[in-house]
Amino acid sequence: MSTAHHRKKQPLFVRRQLLEVAARLASEKGMTAVTLDAVSGASGVSKGGLLHHFPSKNMLLEALFDSLIERLDAAIEEAMRADPLPHGRFTRGYLHACLSLRDQPQGTKDWAQVTMVLLSEPQLRQRWHDWVRERSEEYVGTDSSVDAAIVRLATDGIWLADLLGSQDMDESARHRLVERLIELTQL
Amino acid sequence: MSTAHHRKKQPLFVRRQLLEVAARLASEKGMTAVTLDAVSGASGVSKGGLLHHFPSKNMLLEALFDSLIERLDAAIEEAMRADPLPHGRFTRGYLHACLSLRDQPQGTKDWAQVTMVLLSEPQLRQRWHDWVRERSEEYVGTDSSVDAAIVRLATDGIWLADLLGSQDMDESARHRLVERLIELTQL
DNA sequence: CATAACATACCAATTAGACGGTTTCGTCAA
DNA sequence: TTGACGAAACCGTCTAATTGGTATGTTATG
Numbered sequence: 001m002s003t004a005h006h007r008k009k010q011p012l013f014v015r016r017q018l019l020e021v022a023a024r025l026a027s028e029k030g031m032t033a034v035t036l037d038a039v040s041g042a043s044g045v046s047k048g049g050l051l052h053h054f055p056s057k058n059m060l061l062e063a064l065f066d067s068l069i070e071r072l073d074a075a076i077e078e079a080m081r082a083d084p085l086p087h088g089r090f091t092r093g094y095l096h097a098c099l100s101l102r103d104q105p106q107g108t109k110d111w112a113q114v115t116m117v118l119l120s121e122p123q124l125r126q127r128w129h130d131w132v133r134e135r136s137e138e139y140v141g142t143d144s145s146v147d148a149a150i151v152r153l154a155t156d157g158i159w160l161a162d163l164l165g166s167q168d169m170d171e172s173a174r175h176r177l178v179e180r181l182i183e184l185t186q187l
Numbered sequence: 188m189s190t191a192h193h194r195k196k197q198p199l200f201v202r203r204q205l206l207e208v209a210a211r212l213a214s215e216k217g218m219t220a221v222t223l224d225a226v227s228g229a230s231g232v233s234k235g236g237l238l239h240h241f242p243s244k245n246m247l248l249e250a251l252f253d254s255l256i257e258r259l260d261a262a263i264e265e266a267m268r269a270d271p272l273p274h275g276r277f278t279r280g281y282l283h284a285c286l287s288l289r290d291q292p293q294g295t296k297d298w299a300q301v302t303m304v305l306l307s308e309p310q311l312r313q314r315w316h317d318w319v320r321e322r323s324e325e326y327v328g329t330d331s332s333v334d335a336a337i338v339r340l341a342t343d344g345i346w347l348a349d350l351l352g353s354q355d356m357d358e359s360a361r362h363r364l365v366e367r368l369i370e371l372t373q374l
Numbered sequence: 375c376a377t378a379a380c381a382t383a384c385c386a387a388t389t390a391g392a393c394g395g396t397t398t399c400g401t402c403a404a
Numbered sequence: 405t406t407g408a409c410g411a412a413a414c415c416g417t418c419t420a421a422t423t424g425g426t427a428t429g430t431t432a433t434g
Contacts, residue, residue, distance in 0.1 A: 011379060030308045031218045036424060046381045047425090053379090057424065119350075120307035121217045129351045146367045150337070156347045157340025163306075164316045180333045198413060223390060233415045234391085240413090244390065 015053045018043050019064050026064075027113035031120060034061075058123065065118050068111065069131060075100055088185030090139035091148040095155045095181060102162055112163040147184040154181060202240045205230050206251050213251075214300035218307060221248075245310065252305050255298065256318060262288055275372030277326035278335040282342045282368060289349055299350040334371040341368060 021043045025034050036057060040050040054060035075097035076090070083089045101111045118124050136143075143152075161169075169177075208230045212221050223244060227237040241247035262284035263277070270276045288298045305311050323330075330339075348356075356364075 014379085028309060030310075032308075035422080037422075048382070048427095048429095049380050051425070052381095055425095116303070117307045120304045121219075122215065123217075125351050132348075132351070146363055149364060150341050150367065150371075153342075153344025153348070154337050154340035156344035157342070160343045160347060161319075161340070164312050164319070176333055177336060180337065184337075201413085222388080224388075235393090235395095235416065236414050238391070239415095242391095 011053070014043075014045060014049065018045060018050055018053060018060070019067055022060060022064055023114045026117040031117050036060075061118065061121060061124065062127075064114070065124050065127060068115055068118070069127075071101060071111070072097060085186070086142050088143055088145070088148050088151075090135065090143045091151050091185045092182060094135075094152055095178070095185075098155050098159050099178070102159075112159050116160075116163050143185075145187070147187050151181045151184050198240070201230075201232060201236065205232060205237055205240060205247070206254055209247060209251055210301045213304040218304050248305065248308060248311065249314075251301070252311050252314060255302055255305070256314075258288060258298070259284060272373070273329050275330055275332070275335050275338075277322065277330045278338050278372045279369060281322075281339055282365070282372075285342050285346050286365070289346075299346050303347075303350050330372075332374070334374050338368045338371050 018039060022034055022039050025038055025042065036047055036050060039060070040047040043050070050060075054063060076093040079096040079100070080089055080093035083092055104111075119128055205226060209221055209226050212225055212229065221244075223234055223237060226247070227234040230237070237247075241250060263280045266283035266287070267276055267280035270279055291298075306315060
């Protein structure tokens, strides 16, 4: 009856839209709020349309996770290309990538929160674990020092702190923190 | 009809039992699996009984969160008592507490995973944030160096890595890591 | 016209919680 | 010591709403 599905078909845009809405719901209201009805409703897409793009709820969550990992990979690679020093390069790339993803308003907002929520789903933990393992094996030659490990762990800590939206660290303190972390990767 | 509710009344035990079951469900199957039916069923307690102890699902989750924070506080305090050096004492206490809670099989298992899952609930993030803020203000005199902040962030990172159940760090590597972290708190 | 991109209408199962009942416990008077 | 008696600690059922998913359309696009 509605003219909703008379609109122009734009599968890629709709798919992207659905993922973004799912991400927003997850970060703002938690996993229990990410239902098919809620996602389709908030997207202006029917449930049938949603299930056309993602055959099941799990598929939706996995796709969301994939898109986040993709983003992260791209950001790391970009940061690493701008880094001339091999030693600790991956660790610095990881640090910069996490920092840059933090304040990019484009696309999926609240990256940290979404990732956190997704990691709270046991089914997706394994994939994250695999991702970490792959990287740590790939860069074992340049990023296996104790200090590098500490920097990467601290990066995860920053990521974790960000998701609380806590603004208890001013810009200069943060800058000193990052400077020190980079220094540690070069030891 | 069953004789189940003829058993001896042990409110504290039942309450504790319910929290443990909720924690296990959360860590093993994610938040979406923590339903009133599931918790009451796996506890051998009726739904009525569950709702008697925790008037709503939110109350149950909050109580679970409280019990975890309690544990953490106790572990930190214990670690700090055994530490003679004031400088960086809280940071070391935080580190040791997180490490010790990791491998205590007693009571609520999978502490990290449960905390993670709970933090994925936006309603509970604020409380964690408040907790962090309180501590960082209380120990501003002894634990406000950049390196101390890094150690605490890295501790969060370890906590995060633990919840993936990744065993990709052997005992000696871990020991060196902790040694280095402690060293950083003393600079 | 064939197929992909949607929409609408259902469905069985599950959900949080309300409700009223039953059993035990603490307490205090007789 | 007993024995009411109110309150706390349970139990089991009911329900309205929501859940993930199916089945079957309708429209646009190549």
